[in-house]
Amino acid sequence: MPKSEKTLANAAHEYNVTHKDLPLCCPMPSMASWNSHPRVYLAIEKTGEAECPYCSAIFKLTDFNER
Secondary structure (H helix, E strand, C coil), rough: HHHHHHHEECCCCEEECHHHHHCCCECCEEECCCCCCCCEEEEECCEEEEECCCCCCCCECCHHHHC
């Protein structure tokens, strides 16, 4: 993905993700992380939801019930 297409890290408080995004980390690889917090991996598989301990962003697994 070209740099200009990356989204800003921590630009939203809630993000929808799918199993294709796993393993899940914040900031995500598609985010410009140069000015963000250290990358942290989030366990989302069991509950379908995870919160980043650094920025409090909420990640929701949209295809949680499809697996």
